[in-house]
Amino acid sequence: MALITLRRNLCHLSDFRIHGALAALKNHPVIHVHKVAEERLCPWFCSPQSEPFKVRFRHGCCKKFHSENGNDLHPVGEPVFSQAHDWDRPEQNLKSVDEQMFYGRLNNFTSSEEVLSFISALQTLPDTLVAGALHRICEVEKKDGDQKPPKEILKNSVFQALCIRCEQESSSLPDTVLVTALHALTLLHVDPQSSLLLNLVAECQRRLKRGGLEVHSLCILGESLIKLQGPGCATLELIIYQLQGEKLEEFTPEDIVALYRILQACTEKVDQHQAFLNKLNNFSLSIVYNLSPTLISQMISALVVLDQTQALPLVIKLGKYAVRHIPHFTNEELRKVLEAFIYFGHSDRFFTKALEQHVASVCLTLDPEVVSKVMEYCSRKHILSKPILDAVAETFVCQSEKFLPHQISELIEPFGKLNYLPPNASALFRKLENMLLTHFNSFPPKTLLKILHSCSLIECHPVNFMAKIFSPCFLQKLQGEELFLDKLSLAQLTQLFLTSVLECPFYKGQKLLPKYQVRSFLTPCSSLETPLDFHLYRSVKIGLIDLLGARVYFASKVLTPYCYTIDVEIKVDEEGLVLPFTVREDVHKRVALCIDDPKRFSLDSKHLLGKEAIKQRHLRLLGYHVVQIPYYEIKMLKSRVELVEYLQRKLFPQNVGIRW
Known part of the structure; x- marks a missing residue:
């Protein structure tokens, strides 16, 4: 340049x-x-x-x-x-x-x-x-x-x-x-x-x-002074002042990106320059098509450092043009682009498609940090990309020694979160188990807990490690210098313990002490359960009232003794009578309705996320009759009559007469 x-x-x-x-x-x-x-x-x-x-x-x-x-x-x-x-x-x-x-x-x-x-x-x-x-x-x-x-x-x-x-x-x-x-x-x-x-x-x-x-x-001088004297030098302020007085139309694309890099070094003064940044963000929309892969990476990375969340149109356009450059990004440049997409919560199906092709062809040569960032991108946006997940699984089996503990966690977690087992699942989890056995003490306690919990979501139960993570010694390390364990870690421990009881009855090792167990899996970050969608619930509630005759015959948001919250619970006696939800005796069967909105599925798919799959699996093992009411079936119904008929088929498939 x-x-x-x-x-x-x-x-x-x-x-x-x-x-x-x-x-x-x-x-x-x-x-x-x-x-x-x-x-x-x-x-x-x-x-x-x-x-x-x-x-x-x-x-x-x-x-x-x-x-x-x-x-x-x-x-x-x-x-x-x-x-x-x-x-x-x-x-x-x-x-x-x-x-x-x-x-x-x-x-x-x-x-x-x-x-x-x-x-x-x-x-x-x-x-x-x-x-x-x-x-x-x-x-x-x-x-x-x-x-x-x-x-x-x-x-x-x-x-x-x-x-x-x-x-x-x-x-x-x-x-x-x-x-x-x-x-x-x-x-x-x-x-x-x-x-x-x-x-x-x-x-x-x-x-x-x-x-x-x-x-x-001015741009070259500004970057040189940042290197020599740091971003606090008085001369740099004069350079920025003079650059702000120039017409942006006279800047080359290289100069625009250099200006972003200079401002990026002055993050503590971002509020002071925000008006100019807004002007710069708007103008940059017109030059994106002229940017090289390196300049796209540098500009979008600067937007992250400068916290330009209001510049989403620019981020979207940069993502659009990044699609054609994916094969030409260096490892570091691709990592920065993915990091920015994660930061701004942006995803693009064309970008994802191009990323699939790139990762599938060169995954074995990608830097481990890039591989883990690709997986984090899929995980954050709930993108169930089988080509990416399969390629990453193969890479880990072949090159597991290249990955650091935090990279292994970022690589394994999406499999559990997205509820997906790759074709080489047995080799993948065998390799993971060997690494954990060999380097158990090298993994930070919270990282290790995340990995094991992710495995349990897809029924790859970490039985060989349960006694270790339920032990007082590990729990003390997990707590560290804090007075109490955080709620997410306690919820993950509790769900792992519930898994050992329900899905691994042969496990006879250390139990999780009651003081480390939570009462509800609804954590503030919704990591273990997705809250009920109000609008979808309201539609189903109208149909249930018409079907059952009154609101008294079903309860909503019911917290069970097993930490799960049921969207709608219906009680039925031995003769098939639907009982009021206040009745506690003579309950023969409990029906758990899972009213699943799009947030409970992978992006643009009908594939349940891991936390929803394990919830329904555990409820069945606990004796509930689980009935899934997915959003994509509800939106196909055109009238209230169709809704009632749909619920009739879901709740009473044997066409048994309904009495109340």
Whole structure:
């Protein structure tokens, strides 16, 4: 990105030349240059606390190049450069060479040595290309995540000459060259207190106060100062103020995203900039189609950090265009997009479809954090995607050792939540059991409880671990330093204990102490039971009154002694008479109506969620006659008469006469 703009803005300076790397060396004895360079440069690379800063920088030339052998890029329609090409002749002068071809050659290098060797072969080097050369060095050195450049670069005479030139000529460098050089040296972890950076920063500040820095230079300078001085520096406020005064229509898409990144670093002042952010969010709707995968990821990630929940139209549009880029996202970029969708509660069926195809084809090569984020996305939005779940299950069986405890939890929980067993379920849960047995103490207590509870939802009962999690020792670890266990953990423990009693009668181990048992599974977060939908219940209630004759013959929201809350309960005696709900004697059968609204199913499906499936399973084991009244059957009824007939068939399928 930086080089494109640099080339675009400064190509008209072709007649402006100052001595290049070799010229600088020729004007000073070699020993003197080395001495001066080492004195100046050695303190620059001494800041181990500096963190890596990702290079944001596109090569526009690459679009006009193609590869003949997979390695060597050359301009389309022009001969391939050979080792004996004029580029490599020391006497070659850039005045006669197209600047775009220079960048094409520069961007083809894969090491700093190649870049510096290429620069040293040039008799003169335009100052417009000094920053470009530094940026390319920075890029090739950062590709492997190195913290600092190797010492060989520091001692390289050409690199030393470039740095000395930047420092000595700072006042005469064009704006874009100055800020781009500062940015490149910042990315190379030059010491912020070195004379080199102090001079460059001081010169940038002088020009900033005078005004006149163009938008792209302001954006580059802003990101450099965040890296060097942190988001609290006073100069950054001036940069943001000047950017707010510019017309957004004059910003390139790269500059818009850079502005988001700058504001993202100032989250404590987001309220102060909210009016400008609203304007920026609205304008960004018009440029989404121009964004690359990297820029889409960066913009949507900034919206999360800045908590722009009111910018949902922008999030939706970013999601729409992200669909076509899914195969091109890096692992980190895809993770950020999924994280944003989870944060904003957004899902898109086209995005999900594209994600299915991508995950199914490359799941074994995805980073574990991305895999767990994909599963979290499906889980949060109740998306029962069999291609994704099957691929993830296969990945875990093959590469379980790559996953950390929290990633395993995020991977396993959706299977229970979505009530789905993959084709390799036996291998999946056997692998999980072996990992838990081997690394039991490595799992945080709450993480372990979530995993085991999720297994029980789909009838993969963790019998071998029940005695351990019901033990006072584990319960004490689970409570930690808190005075009491949280309600969700207590509810999960209680449901696991109820499962051991109802579905695992052969289990004779440790029981859960009464003080750790809850009375109701209706937790504040509705994790174990979904509350009754009022509108759907009202429709069913009208039909029940018509069918049974009075409201007294059924009760709603009945809390059972077994912690479950029944939507509607009807009592029937031995002769088939429907009894008033106040009667406690002579009850032969209890009918539990489960009035299931869309929230109790996977998204756009008729597949019950795990918590609803286990509830109905347990109620049957407790002796209830469970009758499911799903929303998709109710909405098909066109009249009140049809509703009564429907309830008649559901409640009394044997056509027994109803008496009350």
